[in-house]
Amino acid sequence: MxxxxxxxxxxxxxxxxxxxxxxxxxxxxxxxxxxxxxxxxxxxxxxxxxxxxxxxxxxxxxxxxxxxxxxxxxxxxxxxxxxxxxxxxxxxxxxxxxxxQNHRRYVKSRSDQQLLHGLKSSNTGSCEPEESNNGLPVVPCGLIAWSLFNDTYTLIRGTKKLSINRKNIAWKSDRDRKFGKQVYPHNFQNGTLIGGGKLDPNIPVCIDSLLLVISLLFP
Known part of the structure; x- marks a missing residue:
């Protein structure tokens, strides 16, 4: 093919x-x-x-x-x-x-507790400088999420566009243990400086496979 x-x-x-x-x-x-x-x-x-x-x-x-x-x-x-x-x-x-992306400040700029509990967690001090925006907390916070991979690619055979399945590219055990099912993006990429891709505020973080993989690269 x-x-x-x-x-x-x-x-x-x-x-x-x-x-x-x-x-x-x-x-x-x-x-x-x-x-x-x-x-x-x-x-x-x-x-x-x-x-x-x-x-x-x-x-x-x-x-x-x-x-x-x-x-x-x-x-x-x-x-x-x-x-x-x-x-x-x-x-x-x-x-x-x-x-x-292996600078010490970068790899620590995340909150595991927030990814698990969302806005209920106040343990976000390690997320600076992407901890809050306009006085409101950012979910998911930190530079790792802020620089979310935003390249796109399309596969074509002849003139036919082929479908790509991006689901389940992260381990189910990681999704269940490290990412809350009721944690939704909040105030994300709303600052003056946009770092990477955006997240749908209506989709919980545990569903976004790309975010899961990027986050798991820096445990």
Whole structure:
């Protein structure tokens, strides 16, 4: 199966050249005379360096000024093609290289108690500077949630758009133990500086698989 992948990617200045990697996985089942099944994993990896292509020519010598100019759009679309035939189900692994979110202040900027109890929890001191906004608490608070991954991608075969199932990408045990079923986003991304993706205030945090995965990366 041939796929075209269209990725909208926010551009960030980096001297170490940001790279986008897409990996497609599918399992092929073979059956032998002894009825012993054997699974073979087919992997297709596509790597795309976008730090030059996603910056207008006039700014390629000064990418920081491009990022700081709020009057210029920062979205960038890349079209990548998978040149091998793959059978469903296909699993996609999306990876960004040369982005480092391991600063001590960043990884501690969260509240496990708030993710579990919502507005009932006042244990949010570690979430600064994203603890509150306009005098109201932010749920989920902290820099980890604030910088929620907001890239988008679409898979197309020929002219047909393929559906992508993003459900249940986090372990059920983590969803049940670490995220409250009655905890809803509140006052999230309402400040003057937007860090990443937005959350639907009508959907509990335990349902948003992407938020769960991002939060669990920094336990």
């Amino acid at each position: 041939s796929l075209n992948s269209r990725i909208s990617q926010h551009v960030s200045p980096s001297s170490s050249h940001p790279m986008l990697s897409l990996r497609f996985f599918c399992s092929v089942l073979f059956s032998f005379p002894l009825d012993l099944p054997l699974f073979v994993l087919l992997v297709v990896e596509i790597v795309d360096r976008y730090d030059s292509e996603c910056v207008p020519g006039a700014f390629r010598g000064n990418k920081v000024s491009f990022i700081k100019d709020s009057s210029l759009p920062k979205n960038c679309s890349r079209i990548l093609k998978v040149r091998k035939h793959m059978k469903a189900p296909i699993y996609i692994y999306y990876q960004l290289d040369n982005y480092y």
